[in-house]
Amino acid sequence: MxxxxxxxxxxxxxxxxxxxxxxxxxxxxxxxxxxxxxxxxxxxxxxxxxxxxxxxxxxxxxxxxxxxxxxxxxxxxxxxxxxxxxxxxxxxxxxxxxxxxxxxxxxxxxxxxxxxxxxxxxxxxxxxxxxxxxxxxxxxxxxxxxxxxxxxxxxxxxxxxxxxxxxxxxxxxxxxxxxxxxxxxxxxxxxxxxxxxxxxxxVGDLPALTPSAKKDDGTFIIMYAGTHGLANGLDLVLDSAKQLATQPETRPVRFVFMGDGPERQRLMERARQEGIGNVVFEPPVPKSQVYGKLAQADAYLLVLQDSPVFQWGVSPNKLFDYMAMRKPTLFGINTPFNPVKQSGAGLTFSPGDPASLPQAVTELLRLPPDKHAEMGLAGRQYVNEKHxxxxxxxxxxxxxxxxxxx
The missing domain is CATH 3.40.50.2000 (Glycogen Phosphorylase B;)
Structure with missing residues (x-):
């Protein structure tokens, strides 16, 4: 045809x-x-x-x-x-x-x-x-x-x-x-x-399961890869980064924003003015390079505004790229259709609760490495079968x- x-x-x-x-x-x-x-x-x-x-x-x-x-x-x-x-x-x-x-x-x-x-x-x-x-x-x-x-x-x-x-x-x-x-x-x-x-x-061709490309300096890196737009609710992430920076966790946390969009410059300026030092902004990369960048993180982040429009579900491309990488995903969308919870590929937090994301990050940090690996494998199997x-x-x-x- x-x-x-x-x-x-x-x-x-x-x-x-x-x-x-x-x-x-x-x-x-x-x-x-x-x-x-x-x-x-x-x-x-x-x-x-x-x-x-x-x-x-x-x-x-x-x-x-x-x-x-x-x-x-x-x-x-x-x-x-x-x-x-x-x-x-x-x-x-x-x-x-x-x-x-x-x-x-x-x-x-x-x-x-x-x-x-x-x-x-x-x-x-x-x-x-x-x-x-x-x-x-x-x-x-x-x-x-x-x-x-x-x-x-x-x-x-x-x-x-x-x-x-x-x-x-x-x-x-x-x-x-x-x-x-x-x-x-x-x-x-x-x-x-x-x-x-x-x-x-x-996802198309699943990324090869190679060792992590991240430089291990003791920092736990959580990456958001995608559009920086109004619907993405990324101010919540900046709020959480500030809160986590003041908490004596066993490991420091750094949020990496990779991508572009109408809110990017405002978010960068806010991070600069408020001195949020555990947030890094990186430019978008072609799809052919995305998996190499994702390999530099320990976990991934998906968040959208707390809105009734998501009651019918979501299907962001980046979610399935995350799950294909065999690492945990933090899912923050108010929707009954939650692939991360359904597959066991990570943790869920509420985008309407400012304390929810820091709590989820803290919980993830306390889990042993084999639990992270278990979550990652569950996500990989889920996207291979269904997406x-x-x-x-x-x-x-x-x-x-x-x-x-x-």
Whole structure:
């Protein structure tokens, strides 16, 4: 089959950030499909142009057998009006631009929803071509704006996104949910319950189990690797770092933040002003180098704001990278869907309780090394069984066969 994945922020392994669609596409190519990822050449993580100029609006590139159609979109910084313009420019090209016309006719189009404008544009193009459309829901929009961004339910942007959301749920040929508990709210808003499939994020080639690359100076290193955004609740980590620095633990603790995002500069400035010396900020690295960096830590950290939007679950790429490294993970998300607790891969803390993370760190420090190893092995086995992209691609292939028959 010829398959298109439309995701403005999709990237290859040479760049830093999530690689869900590259990893899925690579596995689907192995299964005999031709896969094209339609994405923007403007890197959302670094907020820099990677390939194109305005005079060269698109380019087709093949990476490891996966076809990338890069579209030029105007630059932006932060969550500004320029970013909205960037989203709309990408969406217009997907729906009506000539670049996609150079690809021929696909057998199915997947519209992913880092934002709904791009997914809606993919639906429009699929209907023009009279081919099946699969909606991939990564987050619940616009509910995330209401719960995390404090937008009113009557805000014009929220109202517009609500119309798009319900339209896509109702008129998609199939819905792929990245979050495990999303079936109920999607069905309530018009999605067909029997046409919803859960396909979470995962890992591709598992990292080799080599000795730790960290320099053992007696410091216990806890690493956070990922976006520094509003939803990530990283001020809690700075608060915890300050508290732990004043406690006479058996081992000193250092938090390492690796990545980028709109909150990064503010967090760095706060750490400097408040003299939080046991926090280090490192830049993002390409996916091909992530595991080497993760090997420098003793444990990993996943935290999100204490928000009701996570009641439907989470599926962050970094969580499965952590678990693949065979070291403990500290999980701080208020959700009933907790892979760390389910697998025994670490400890859970409450993001709404400022004392909870320091307590979890203290508990982890008191555990013997063989207990850390036991947690790490449990996480590794869990992702290998449930979140390996080889298996996830087979689930996607089944969806494509379903919509093709239908």
């Amino acid at each position: 010829k398959i298109w994945f439309v995701n403005q922020y999709a990237i290859p392994p040479q760049q830093a950030g999530p690689m869900r669609h590259y990893s899925l596409a690579k596995e689907l190519v192995t299964l005999g499909h031709e896969v094209t990822i339609v994405a923007s050449s403007f890197d959302h993580v670094t907020q820099k142009e990677t390939r194109l100029i305005a005079e060269k609006p698109f380019e087709l590139e093949v990476i490891d057998g996966v076809r990338f159609l890069w579209l030029y979109t105007p630059p932006y910084k932060g969550n500004s009006l320029a970013r909205v313009k960037n989203m709309l420019a990408f969406s217009w090209q997907v729906a009506f631009g000539r670049a996609l016309g150079t690809l021929g006719k696909p057998d199915a189009v997947v519209g992913s929803s880092p934002h709904l404008f791009g997914a809606m544009a993919a639906w429009v193009r699929a209907k023009q071509l009279r081919v099946p459309f699969v909606l991939e829901i990564r987050d619940l929009w616009p509910q995330s704006l209401i719960d995390l961004g404090n937008y009113s339910e009557r805000h014009p942007i929220v109202l517009a996104l609500t119309v798009i959301e319900r339209w896509l749920y109702r008129f998609s040929d199939h819905i792929v949910a990245v979050l495990p508990g999303i079936h109920e709210p999607v069905a309530r808003k018009g999605g067909h319950p029997e046409r919803i499939t859960w396909i979470p994020n995962g 390996h992209f080889t298996n996830l691609a087979l689930k996607y292939q089944h969806v494509f066969f379903q919509v093709a028959r239908r």
